[in-house]
Amino acid sequence: MMEALSDAFGFLSVPEANGHHQPVVPVSMIHLFLSMIPLFCYCGVSYALDLHLIGDICISSIRTFVQMIAVGYVLVPIFGWGKTHFSVVLLYLTLMILLAAYEASSRPKFWFVGQFWAILGAMVVNVSVLASFAFGIIIQPRPVYDPQYVIPISGMLLGNCITSISLALNSLSANLVEKAPEIELYLSFGATKHEATMRLLRDAIRTGIMPTLNSMAVIGLISIPGMMTGQVLGGTPPEEAAKYQILIMYLIAACCFGTVLTVLYVCLRVGFDANHALSKNIFGRKDDGQKGWLSKAFLCITAALSCACRGSKSKNGYEEIATKDGSKDGETNGARGYSDEEKSPDQLIADYKARQNTIFVRLLNGNSHEHGSTCLELKHIARSVPITTTIKGFHQSRSVSDQLTRRILFDNMCVTLKHGEIATVMGPSGAGKSQLLQLVAGLVPHDAGQLTLNGKCRSHFEDMPHWRQQVRYVTQYKIGIPGTPRMFIREVVGFTVNARSSKILDLKNQAQEYVSPGYEEMATTTAELLLEWGMEPDSLDKEWTQLSGGEAQRVIVALSIASRPQVLLLDESTSALDHHTKVLVEKSVRKYVSEQKMTALWITHDKDQATRMGLE
Numbered sequence: 331m332m333e334a335l336s337d338a339f340g341f342l343s344v345p346e347a348n349g350h351h352q353p354v355v356p357v358s359m360i361h362l363f364l365s366m367i368p369l370f371c372y373c374g375v376s377y378a379l380d381l382h383l384i385g386d387i388c389i390s391s392i393r394t395f396v397q398m399i400a401v402g403y404v405l406v407p408i409f410g411w412g413k414t415h416f417s418v419v420l421l422y423l424t425l426m427i428l429l430a431a432y433e434a435s436s437r438p439k440f441w442f443v444g445q446f447w448a449i450l451g452a453m454v455v456n457v458s459v460l461a462s463f464a465f466g467i468i469i470q471p472r473p474v475y476d477p478q479y480v481i482p483i484s485g486m487l488l489g490n491c492i493t494s495i496s497l498a499l500n501s502l503s504a505n506l507v508e509k510a511p512e513i514e515l516y517l518s519f520g521a522t523k524h525e526a527t528m529r530l531l532r533d534a535i536r537t538g539i540m541p542t543l544n545s546m547a548v549i550g551l552i553s554i555p556g557m558m559t560g561q562v563l564g565g566t567p568p569e570e571a572a573k574y575q576i577l578i579m580y581l582i583a584a585c586c587f588g589t590v591l592t593v594l595y596v597c598l599r600v601g602f603d604a605n606h607a608l609s610k611n612i613f614g615r616k617d618d619g620q621k622g623w624l625s626k627a628f629l630c631i632t633a634a635l636s637c638a639c640r641g642s643k644s645k646n647g648y649e650e651i652a653t654k655d656g657s658k659d660g661e662t663n664g665a666r667g668y669s670d671e672e673k674s675p676d677q678l679i680a681d682y683k684a685r686q687n688t689i690f691v692r693l694l695n696g697n698s699h700e701h702g703s704t705c706l707e708l709k710h711i712a713r714s715v716p717i718t719t720t721i722k723g724f725h726q727s728r729s730v731s732d733q734l735t736r737r738i739l740f741d742n743m744c745v746t747l748k749h750g751e752i753a754t755v756m757g758p759s760g761a762g763k764s765q766l767l768q769l770v771a772g773l774v775p776h777d778a779g780q781l782t783l784n785g786k787c788r789s790h791f792e793d794m795p796h797w798r799q800q801v802r803y804v805t806q807y808k809i810g811i812p813g814t815p816r817m818f819i820r821e822v823v824g825f826t827v828n829a830r831s832s833k834i835l836d837l838k839n840q841a842q843e844y845v846s847p848g849y850e851e852m853a854t855t856t857a858e859l860l861l862e863w864g865m866e867p868d869s870l871d872k873e874w875t876q877l878s879g880g881e882a883q884r885v886i887v888a889l890s891i892a893s894r895p896q897v898l899l900l901d902e903s904t905s906a907l908d909h910h911t912k913v914l915v916e917k918s919v920r921k922y923v924s925e926q927k928m929t930a931l932w933i934t935h936d937k938d939q940a941t942r943m944g945l946e
């Protein structure tokens with residue numbers, strides 16, 4: 331039995347003359363405790379730098395100790411029974427895979443409902459396929475489920491998958507939440523969800539598999555894997571141990587690649603709805619509430635210890651922050667502030683109802699185009715947003731009724747705009763103006779009603795990217811994407827070219843086909859507009875991150891106009907500009923809307939701007 335362990339697992343033991351194994355390096359419990367000392371020194375560093383890692387260091391150290399000692403005892407009988415009972419091996423593998431899925435699922439910063447099952451499914455499929463390939467075709471142990479081979483190798487595959495999946499998923503889910511404005515920028519220029527997230531997806535895949543590729547790059551040169559070392563010490567010739575290790579590394583890399591791709595595919599499917607719109611409320615931020623009970627118990631103990639150590643600091647383990655006037659954080663002008671968490675749902679609903687959420691959509695130049703044909707029509711549109719994300723503790727709660735957890739922003743909204751018309755959208759902050767424009771752009775769903783463009787109902791468009799190519803939403807956020815505006819033009823033209831080439835085959839829709847401008851036309855128009863608005867045309871070749879807030883705002887408005895949409899949706903698009911430049915931009919928008927027979931909806935808080943826009 332010990333020979334089997336030694337062979338497969340690389341135990342550091344050599345056989346004695348009497349057949350018993352003697353460890354190459356005898357390790358006593360005292361040695362183990364001594365080896366913990368350097369690690370625990372870093373608890374002091376964590377404390378000094380306020381890293382909040384003391385709990386994690388303690389938990390990981392204790393888990394390593396308990397788990398490894400336990401496996402040392404459990405493996406011997408399992409290797410023995412497993413040789414003749416496949417069910418024992420299967421049971422052990424099931425346990426391993428469940429724990430691996432749980433570990434991988436608990437690490438990313440954001441999570442979605444069903445994440446554990448997605449990871450479990452990805453692991454089961456990929457590990458099963460690779461293990462079948464490895465044991466059935468390459469290694470061919472007898473029996474094929476020989477636990478001496480199956481358990482250690484599956485363990486190595488799963489262990490590496492945990493790291494890859496958690497890194498990749500953490501990268502993609504955090505980006506889907508934190509880089510939503512970037513994704514929506516691409517979507518609003520007609521990108522599909524895959525085009526809009528391609529960069530983030532590539533980053534996530536690279537992040538996930540890089541640790542494995544890195545260890546493959548240095549294996550043999552710098553790192554000698556434990557398994558190979560164990561085999562050599564157990565008597566296997568080094569060249570044979572090396573070949574076995576190479577085989578294992580290839581299997582690990584393939585398994586990591588497969589699981590990462592599968593899990594990211596599910597994450598993307600969950601992160602977008604059928605209309606290629608980002609589902610922003612799907613992802614929850616992981617907090618201590620999502621930690622396992624074991625981790626929570628350890629965290630409580632370490633928090634109590636840390637609290638006792640701090641003495642003069644706060645009782646709850648966190649230092650209280652005093653504000654300038656001596657009051658504590660959360661207090662303003664002597665009155666204690668309170669957060670949404672402390673209100674009951676009824677109070678919150680009453681608060682929301684009490685707010686004036688009226689949105690005014692005012693037509694500015696309707697008289698000049700009385701006989702024009704209808705461009706954009708909103709019929710009885712309604713939109714509500716979940717309020718669960720703002721109330722901690724109710725997040726993802728299934729027991730609270732839908733009515734209680736949603737806030738109606740607007741209901742029964744009807745707007746008709748003819749070609750060449752501009753309307754302002756005004757209302758208090760938080761009333762839902764941006765939501766209205768994003769709804770028109772198809773970036774958020776609507777609860778009821780119908781939208782039409784040139785008389786064609788939105789549901790009759792081939793898909794939402796085709797609608798968005800003609801309905802351009804100009805975000806109010808500063809653009810922080812990598813690259814330059816010129817690169818962005820190339821990407822945008824690519825989206826519409828793809829869409830057109832697929833649509834050419836669609837004979838039914840050819841009559842209403844949208845012909846987007848090519849690269850040259852778009853770049854020239856953008857440069858001309860920027861010149862009119864007091865910017866150098868070489869701004870197109872500056873990195874987005876090097877442009878000031880006002881410059882970036884002008885560039886994105888210019889790009890939007892130059893992409894010749896039917897509907898222009900401007901969300902406070904001149905908020906960062908000085909008065910003179912604002913007037914120049916307003917003039918150009920009026921000119922282009924009129925000349926190109928577009929329609930524009932313009933959100934502004936500036937009454938003077940609304941008045942100016944109405945005076946032609």
Ligand SMILES: Nc1ncnc2c1ncn2[C@@H]1O[C@H](COP(=O)(O)OP(=O)(O)OP(=O)(O)O)[C@@H](O)[C@H]1O
Pocket residue numbers: 610611715716717719739757758759760761762763764765766
């Ligand atoms: N995905 C979401 N989930 C939950 N609530 C949301 C979501 N998106 C927007 N909201 C809420 O909807 C409300 C309206 O948001 P919106 O951005 O449309 O306001 P606004 O009228 O444009 O405000 P401002 O003038 O400040 O830009 C806000 O209270 C906002 O918190």
